[in-house]
Amino acid sequence: MSERPIQFYFRGAIHAIQGAAPTRTVLQYLREDLCQTGTKEGCAEGDCGACTVVIGELVGETGAEELRLRAVNACIQFLPALDGKALFTVEDLAAGEQLHPVQQALVDRHGSQCGFCTPGFAMSLFALYENQDHCPERDEIDHTLSGNLCRCTGYRPIVDAARDAYALPRRQLDRLPVIAALKTLADLPPLDYLGDGRQSHSPRTLAELAELRERLPNARLVAGGTDVGLWVTKQGRDLGELILTGAVAELKRIQIGPGRLEIGAGATLTDAFAALTAFEPQWAELARRFASTPVKNAGTLGGNVANGSPIGDSMPALIALGARIVLQRGAATREMALEDFYLDYQKTALAPGEFVRALVLDAPAAGLQRHFRSYKVAKRLDQDISAVACGLAVHVDDEGCIRRARLAFGGMAATPKRAAGAEAALLGRPWDAAAVRRAMDALGSDFAPFTDVRASSAYRLSVAANLLQRFWLETSGAADAPVRLAALTPIAPEDKA
C-alpha cells in the first residue's frame, strides 16, 4: 500500500482529496469544503435521507465490469469510502436547464413543499430509475424511499412522481466514461491515507486485511460505517487508526453451493438479503423491513453481526437457522455457532487481531420438515429499531413431532439470545396449540427484557409470546382467517368476509 490521496470520479473527472481527516464525512466535504450545498443535512445519523447521494462502483468479472449505482447516506460515509468509486449528487441530475425525469416528475406532481428533503428523494428515485427499466410496483417504490423522510407532503405526490418519471422520455446516465474512469482508479495501489494527522488503511485483499488486522489489533475496523459513522457525528469520538474493509473484494463474496450459503462479512446488506431470500424465501419480510435502502446499500451483514447489538435485526433469524460465523486471524480461520459468538452486552468472542470473515448457513436436514419465520415488531413499518425481533424455527418429523427448535430473539436480553426454556417446552411434542402454549408460558422465564424508548418490558414479553402464537398459526395451518396485516387490502362494501 502507498500513501496517496483519496481519488474518485466526480462531476466528470477524477477528483482527489488530501488533508481531510479520514473520518470527515462525504456530506461535510461536499457542503463545507466544496460548497456543493444541494445535498442537505437533516439528522447526521443516516435516518432522514436528506443527504442521499448515489455511489457508482464497478462490479463483475474483470473485462466485463458493470457500473452499479446505489443510494447511500452521505452524512455517515467517511471520505476514504469514496476511493475508487463514483459519486453523484443532486447537482448531477439535470442537463443544463433540462431536469432529469425524476426531477421533472417531482415538479409536475407537486412532490416538494419546503424542498429540504427533496434532493435526497430525487437521488433515491434516480438510483431506482437507473436500476429499473420499467416502473416498479408500489412496494418497491416504498422500499426505495424507506430511508427518506418528508414532513410536508405525506408522500403521495412523491410516490406518484416515482411512477410518472417512467412516463417521460427515458434518459440514462452515460456509463462509459464513468466505467473508464473507475477502471483507471482500479489500477491505483490500495489506499493508505493520512489526513489531518489520522491514518486509514483500505486493503484490497483478504491477505492484506488479515495482515493489517494482526499488526494493528487496536485499529478500528470499519465496514459500512452505518453505526460507526454516528460515533463520530453524534458522540465526537476519536476512532484512532482505521482499517476500512470496503475495498476487499473477497470479503464481499457470496457463495451459493448445494445446501450451503456462505456470505462474506463485507457483503452489503442489500446483497446479503438477496442471497438469504433466495436461499430461504421467509427472509423476504425482514429483508424488506431491515433498516432502509441506503443503509442496506452501505452496511454489511458482517458489520451487523460483529457489532453485537442486542437489537441487531439479522441475528435472531440467522441463529434460528443455525448460522455459523467464520472468524479469521492471520491465515487461520475458526468457526462457531453464531449464538456462541455473543458473550455479553456488546461483547463478542472476537480475539485481538481477529475479524469476521463470513457467515455460513446450511439447508435444513433431510427427513425433517422445517418451519421458519422471522418477525419484527416496531413502531413503524420502515427503518425502525425493533422492540422485538425474532427468528423461529421448528423441525418436525414424519410423526409430526418436534425434533429441533431454535427460537432466537432480539430486544429481549443484552445479546441476541435463544429461548432455551421455550425450545425445551416444544421438543418431542406435536406442533399443536398445547405445545405452543407451553412455549409461550416458558418465555417468561427465558427473558427479563428491559424498558426503554422502544417498548416496555411487559410489552416485549407479551409480544414475544404472541409471536410464537403467530408462528404456530402461520405454519400449522390452524388459522382460517388472515393473521398478517400485510395480507389485508381495503375492504370492499360487497365483501362476504
Add this chain to the structure above:
Amino acid sequence: MSTSLIGRPLPHESARLHVSGKAHYVDDLPQAAGTLHAAPGLSTIARGRIRSIDLSAVRAYPGVRAVLTAADIPGDNNCGPILHDDPILADGEIRFHGQPLFVVAAETRDIARQAARLAKIDYDAEPPILDMDAAIPAESWVLPPFSMQRGAVDAAFADAPHRLSGSAVLGGQEHFYLEGQISYAQPGDDGTLHVLCSTQHPTEMQQMVAHCLGWRAHRVSVECRRMGGAFGGKESQSAQWACLAALLAVNTGKPVKLRLDRDDDMVATGKRHPYRYQWESAFDDSGRLLGLKLEFAADCGHSADLSGPVNDRTICHIDNAYYLDAVALKSLRCKTNRVSNTAFRGFGGPQGMFVIENVLDDIARHLGRDPLAIRRVNFYDVEPGARSLTPYGTTIEDNVAPALVAELERDCAYTARRAAIAKFNAGSPVLKRGIALTPVKFGISFNATHYNQAGALVHVYTDGSVLVSHGGTEMGQGLYTKVRQIVAHEFGLPFADVRLSSTDTRRVANTSATAASSGTDLNGKAAQAACTNIKARLAAFVVELTNGAVHAADVQFVDGRVRAGSAFDEAFADLVMRAYRARIQLWDAGFYKTPKIHFDPVTKLGRPFFYFAYGAACSEVAIDTLTGESRVLRVDILHDAGRSINPALDIGQIEGGFVQGMGWLTSEELWWRPDGKLMSHAPSTYKIPTASDLPDIFNVRLYDNANVEDSIHRSKAVGEPPFMLALSVYQALRDAVAAALPAGQPLQLDAPATPEAILRAISGGCS
C-alpha cells in the same frame, strides 16, 4: 377571455430549485469570510442549580474564539415571547434536561461541538416535576388555571337520561422540520446586525435579538427567504438560537452561524403539548349531548412560551363541529421540568377536538350506535338558530359540516363498508378492522386580535416586472406562490413577471408570525391592497391620457395589457414606462387587518375567528391483536378550502397535514427517561411516517365552497385544519380495538396509538 392565475394548480414557485438542490436555505448561503460557528452546551439534569461551571477546557480548546454564559448577555436574558420567563442561557437555575447553559463560537462547527463537551459543571440537583401527574397536585402552573361555564350544567346532568365519565391521555409531538434551527448573524457597520434566520416570525426575532443586546429595534434586521419546514416550531422557538448567534456575533465582531445538531434540536426545543383529560357527559337516548364537564391539563414545560394562546385555542375547539349546550371547562396549564412546549400546526385545536371525539365515541359505544350517527345529532345548526352558539360566544354562520359529511359518507360508501367490516371482524380472530368518519371545524384568525394584520410592499419596475415583499414567511406551504398568483392576477400579468423577495424586517415592519393558517389570508390581502393603490394611479393616468374619454373604473389589467373598452389598449410595460416619465409612483405598500373579529383574553369570549374551515375524513384501519401493530388501509377526505387559489397546493396541505396528524396519533412517541432526559431525540428513536405508511387508497377532494366572508378571492386557510382530519385514524383504531374487546367493555386507548398502546387497550388496561 381572461387568463387569471387564481384557481390554477401551479407548481410551488421554488419547485425547480427544490428538485435540483439550488434552493438556498440559511446554511446554503455563501459564507462571509471569518465566519465562526456556534454550538450550545446543554444541562444534564432536569432541575436544580448550577453550583459551579468550569469552562476553562472549553475556552482552551484550539480554535475556540468565544464562550458565553448568562453573565455575558448585555440586555434581557429572555426569549419568552409573551412572559419574561424563558432564559436564553440558564441563569443559575436548571429547569429541564437539555437546557442551554453556555454557547461556544469556534472556527468550525466540529470544533465548537467538541469544545462544548469539555465543560465541567457541578449541579445541586433537585427532584424534578416531570409530568402532569406530579404537576397537578403540586399546583405547578406556568399560567393560572382557567374555568368557564355556559348554561345550567348541574341541572343538565341532573335531568339527563344517561351519564358517562371518561379520561384520556394524549402525547406530544416533535415538529421534525427537516431543516433544523439555524441563525446566521452578521455584524454590519454603525452598530447594526443582520440575522439570516429560519423563522416563521422575523419581527419577533428582531425584537428578541434587540432586547438581549440591549439595542433598539432599528439596529437589527432579520431575513428569511425560505425554511425547510417549520410547522409552528420556528414561531417563538427560533429566538433562542437567533439570540445566541447575535450575542456571539456582537461579542466577537465576526459573522456567527448557529446550526443545531438534530439531537440538540430535538432535546432543546419545544413540541406539541401533551394533554390529559377527565370528563363527564350527560346525553339523551339519541346520543345528543346535554351537558359536558371537562377538565384538561396541558404539559407546558418549564415556561409559558405560547402556552396561554395554545390552551385558549383548545378551549375554542373543544366543540369541534358540535353544539355543546351546557358546558363547564377547566384548563390546567402545568409547569414541568421539561422543554417548553410551543406552537405546532393546529395550536391546541387538535387537543381540543381529540377529546370531544372521544366523548362522542364513548356515548356511541354506550348506546350501541354508529359513532357517526352520534356525531350527526350533535352538529351545530346549519342556519344560525338555537344550536349555533359556541361556548366562547360566537354564533356559527357558515356551517357546512352536515352537508360536507353527508357527501363524504355517500362517496366513500361508509355504511356499506361499516357493515362489511363488522362481518369481517366476526370471522377474524387475529386481525380486526375499524372505520371512522370524523368532521373538522377549525377557526381561522389568531385568537389575539392584534396579530391579525399584515403589510406588503409592491414594486413595479419601469420594464413592467414586479417585485413583492410581504410579512409572511415561506415554509413550504406555498405562500409565496399564492401571493405571486394574487399579484400577477391584479396586474393581469403572467406568473413569471412577478417575483417575491425574501421576507425581511427592513422591507416590511411589525409583521405577525406566519401561523394560524393565516399567511395567505393576511399577506395576500395586503399585497392586493398595494396593487390596488398602484392600479388606481395607473387608471387615473389612463383617464388623463385619453383626456377623460374613459372612466377609471373601466380600466382593466388583463393579459399583460391595460385596456379600457375600445378607447385604450396598451402593453402594461409600455404604460408603466410612460407613467414613470410622468412621475407617477409605481410602488406602494398595502395593509390589511381582518374585520369583524374581537376576543376578550380574560373571559375567553368573543368572535375570535373571521370564519371557519371545514373538512371530514373517513379512515379504515386494521390492527393485529397479537402485536398491536396497525395499518391505515384507506382514507377518503373532503375538505373545504373555500374557493381555492391553488388547488394543487391546497391538496398538498391536506395530504401532508393528514399524514402528519396520523403520525402524531400512531407512531410518534416522545419518551423520557425517569431522570427527565428525552430519549426519543433523533429520527432513529422518534418515528414520523414514511412512504410505506401512505394508505393503499387515499382519495382527497376539495369541497367547493366560496367563503361567505370577504377573504382573499373567497378562499379559505388550509395550513392547519387538515391536520385534524387524522382524528379519523385514531377513532378508526378505537373502532378496531372495540371489535377485539368483549361487548360492553369500556375502551381506553392512549394516544399515540403505538403497537404497545393498542395491545394494552386490547388487554383492557390503561396507562
